[in-house]
Amino acid sequence: MSTETSFLDLTLAEAAALVQRLELSPVELVNACLDRIAQTDEVLRAYITVYEEEAPKVAAAAETMIRAGHHLGPLHGMPIGLKDNIALKGLRTTAGSRILADWIPDEDATVAARLKGAGAIIIGKTNMHEFAWGGTSANPHYGFVRNPWDTDRFPAGSSGGSGAAVAARTCFGALGTDTGGSIRLPSAINGITGIRPTIGRVSNFGVTPLAWSMDTVGPMTRTVEDCALMFGAIAGHDPKDDGCALVAVEDYTADLDRGIEGVRIGVVSDYFFHHLQAPVRDAVRGVLETLGKLGATVVEVELDHIHGNISAQLTIESCEPSTYHQRWLRERPQDYGDDVRVLLELGELHLATHYLQAQRYRSLLRRQFLDAFKSVDMFVCPTLPFTATPIGATTVVIEDGVEEDMLAAIMQFTGVPSLTGLPSLAIPCGFDGGGLPIGMQVIGQPFGEAALFRLGAAFQSATDFHERAPT
Amino acid sequence: MDEQTVRELARVADLALGDERLGLIAPQLDAWLAAANELSRKLEADEHRAVLPITVFRHPTVEGREE
Numbered sequence: 001m002s003t004e005t006s007f008l009d010l011t012l013a014e015a016a017a018l019v020q021r022l023e024l025s026p027v028e029l030v031n032a033c034l035d036r037i038a039q040t041d042e043v044l045r046a047y048i049t050v051y052e053e054e055a056p057k058v059a060a061a062a063e064t065m066i067r068a069g070h071h072l073g074p075l076h077g078m079p080i081g082l083k084d085n086i087a088l089k090g091l092r093t094t095a096g097s098r099i100l101a102d103w104i105p106d107e108d109a110t111v112a113a114r115l116k117g118a119g120a121i122i123i124g125k126t127n128m129h130e131f132a133w134g135g136t137s138a139n140p141h142y143g144f145v146r147n148p149w150d151t152d153r154f155p156a157g158s159s160g161g162s163g164a165a166v167a168a169r170t171c172f173g174a175l176g177t178d179t180g181g182s183i184r185l186p187s188a189i190n191g192i193t194g195i196r197p198t199i200g201r202v203s204n205f206g207v208t209p210l211a212w213s214m215d216t217v218g219p220m221t222r223t224v225e226d227c228a229l230m231f232g233a234i235a236g237h238d239p240k241d242d243g244c245a246l247v248a249v250e251d252y253t254a255d256l257d258r259g260i261e262g263v264r265i266g267v268v269s270d271y272f273f274h275h276l277q278a279p280v281r282d283a284v285r286g287v288l289e290t291l292g293k294l295g296a297t298v299v300e301v302e303l304d305h306i307h308g309n310i311s312a313q314l315t316i317e318s319c320e321p322s323t324y325h326q327r328w329l330r331e332r333p334q335d336y337g338d339d340v341r342v343l344l345e346l347g348e349l350h351l352a353t354h355y356l357q358a359q360r361y362r363s364l365l366r367r368q369f370l371d372a373f374k375s376v377d378m379f380v381c382p383t384l385p386f387t388a389t390p391i392g393a394t395t396v397v398i399e400d401g402v403e404e405d406m407l408a409a410i411m412q413f414t415g416v417p418s419l420t421g422l423p424s425l426a427i428p429c430g431f432d433g434g435g436l437p438i439g440m441q442v443i444g445q446p447f448g449e450a451a452l453f454r455l456g457a458a459f460q461s462a463t464d465f466h467e468r469a470p471t
Numbered sequence: 472m473d474e475q476t477v478r479e480l481a482r483v484a485d486l487a488l489g490d491e492r493l494g495l496i497a498p499q500l501d502a503w504l505a506a507a508n509e510l511s512r513k514l515e516a517d518e519h520r521a522v523l524p525i526t527v528f529r530h531p532t533v534e535g536r537e538e
Contacts, residue, residue, distance in 0.1 A: 213526055308513060311506035318503070330486065342495050345488065349480045349500055354507040357514045359524035364514070366525065405502075421525075 007032045008169040009469070012226035015172060016074040022066060026059040026077030026121060029172075033079040033123050036170045043151055045143035046164040048084045048094055050124040055079065058121045065119075074229045076119030081165045081174035084125035085132055086217070087206035088112055095208040096128040096158075098141045098335045099328055109206025110241065111175060111217050111234045118233040123171050127161030130340045132177055132210040133321050134158055135185055135410045136393075140337040144391055147190060148470035149436055153388035156189035156410070158182040158210075162220045163190035167470055173221040173230050179210045180317050181384070181414025183218045184426035188383035188439020191428045193227045193456065193466060194220035196414075198447050199421035200245035202231075203238030211320035212243075213359070214418045223466050224427065224456035228252035231449060250450050256457040261295035263455060266376030268303050275412065276385040277398055283430030283438040284382045287459070291380070294458050299376050305361075305368045306416065310408055312358040312365075313415035319355045322347025339394075366420040373445050378455065381413050383439035387432045417443050425452040428465040437465075472501030 007015065007029055018024035034052055041047055062077040082088065085095040087105035094100050108116070115122065127145045129137050137145035137160025145160040147153040148168040155164045159176030163186030166174050176183040178196040187194030195218045202217045209215055219230035232252045238244040267273075267288065273281055288298050322329070322344050329336070329344050336344065372379075386409070389396050395403040396410075417424035423444045430438040444452045460466050474493035477500060481488040488496070514522065 308510050311503070311510045314503055315507050315510070342492075342499070345481075345486065345492065345496055346500055346503065348484045348486050349477065349496070350504070350507065353511065354504070356524050357511040358507070359526050360514050360519070360522045361510055362525040363522050364519060405499075 008036055011223050012078055012172040012221060013074065013223070013229060016076070016078060016229070019066065019077040020071055026062040027056060029077065030055045030059040030079050030121055030123060033170055036168070037124065040148070040168050040170060044146050044148060044164050044168055045127055046145055046161040046168065046170065047081070047124040048096070048127050048142045048161070049092065051122060055121050055123045062119055062121060072117070072119035073233070075115065075233055078120050078172045079123040080115060080120040081124055081126045081162055081171040082112060082122055083128050083159050083162050083174065083176050085128060085177055085208040086112055086175060088122065088125070093125065093208070094142070095132070096130045096139050096142060099332060100208070101141070105206065107206060110203035110238045112206065114234050115175070120233070126159070126165050126174055129158035129160065130337045131208065131321070131325070132158040132179060132182055133340050133343055135181065135407060137161060137186070138392060146391060147388050149191065150388060150434070152390055153436065154189070154391050154393070156185040156388070159220065160186045163187060163192060166190065166192045166220050166222060169469065173219055173226055175217055175234070176220045177207055177210070178216050178218055178418070179214045180313055180411050180418050183220060184383050184414050184424060184439070184441055185410060187220055187426040188428070189388050189437060191437030191465070191468065191470070192220055192222055193224050193428065194218060194426045195227055195231060195449065195452065196417055196424045197231070197235065197449060198423045200243055201247070201423070201447060201449065202234050203241040203244045205238055205240040209324050211317050213316065213320060224425070224453055224460050225253065225256055228256060228453040247447050252450050252453050255450055255454045258454055259295060260291065260455050260458045263296040263378070264376040265291055265296050265298045266301040266372060266379040267298055268301055268306060268379070268381070271303070271306050272381035272413070275398060276382060277387065277432070279387065279430070279432035280382050280385055280438050284380070284440050287380060287429045287440050290459060290462055291455070294462060301372050301376060303368050303372060305365050308361060309365060309415045309419055310411055312361045312419055313411050314408065315350060315354050315358040318343065318347035319350050362419045365416070369420050369422060378445070378448070378451060379443040381441050381443070383413060383426045383441040384410055385412050387434070387436040387438060413441055422446060423449045423452060425456050427456050427459060429463070430465060472497045472504070
């Protein structure tokens, strides 16, 4: 490779192949990423901690292993970011908060341990919405994360640091966490790919909780292939997490080139294409046309229970975090950012019946989706109804000049997989008139991640949205 | 939802809220609880009487029984 820039424009899969053949050194990769972080992060604030001293040492060890004939797989030597609510042994893990500003875990999160075991090099801990409770990544303690496509705009969240870090080519992939959309939203807004797994597919051990019944961990990358590679490394049963399923892990890259001839795509038009900014509507309509040309069939589906999902989402995502934070909210309320403190106080004031009705609603909605999967293979919809808003905005205009609360508006589509526990892949699918990325979401069957990657790979083989980079 | 109601709810929850917090919480709580009540009305329908909360433990012995 001739220049540093060319390293960083490679996909993870491309870089990994060069590293395996000893044509590219992990040390060069890590140093290039650290240089890029130094150039960009004063503005982007995508990282809370950067391992400037540790990462090159690990890279040198990784290179030594390869030279000795011990290649651990496609993540060996790859610089990866971790959202800062994922524990790393001996290294502070803040969850984007002042409350945990000095917390040093004594054990790795399972996903971190698995990445390390696969040879990945953790280059830094990424910034996030405080305690993952919010969708803007406007963090009052570690800086507002900014969108690499337009630094006056937000990167979404809560994994906004991971999204900005990947889009800005400061790492080859990152882990995020997703409760109500926190992987998929920043993936869409930053023009990258990310997956929320099936509930129970990936261990949550060592991850600071937001809402126990909906929390997940997943990769955020530039391409579907990269996402599948990272996903394969972190998926699987974990005896340390009682919620983790004992289901065999597939080779998520095996079918990426199989195409989607005959795949049935479900669309709920009265919900998926209702209440959207026009460029988002046009982009996702375009997705359906592209998928049709690739051999898929679009099937209109009625899911009448889908209406009401935002309220259920907000109720559960209020009550569960407020339970986890109950002591700190009473002892250290001043240590929370203004927005998160209000949300945690709100969650204390719901009734138990509200919470349980919301949990009953989840059963209802999940059953309706499972019934629908008898006639379709997956669903396609927008990831969110608008493109990146200005930094600091708490409202958004979607249609007709009406200002709406950001939090409810941003969950219009991402709440559905969160409530139903279904896997969901976010993929870039267009740009608005201002050059801001638009994302689509593909919702699959339980443990059907491989099918989502297959469709995503087919889409990316026919489009170039994922190849574009912020300047 | 007025601030007095928020104060009373917080008292029941043993959550000390200063007067300055009440005005921040009341409008959003009003909107969220209205939506939550609407969802409750939906779930009260006879057709949904057998629906269990998704967090209830189940031990299916037959593959696919949940579906």
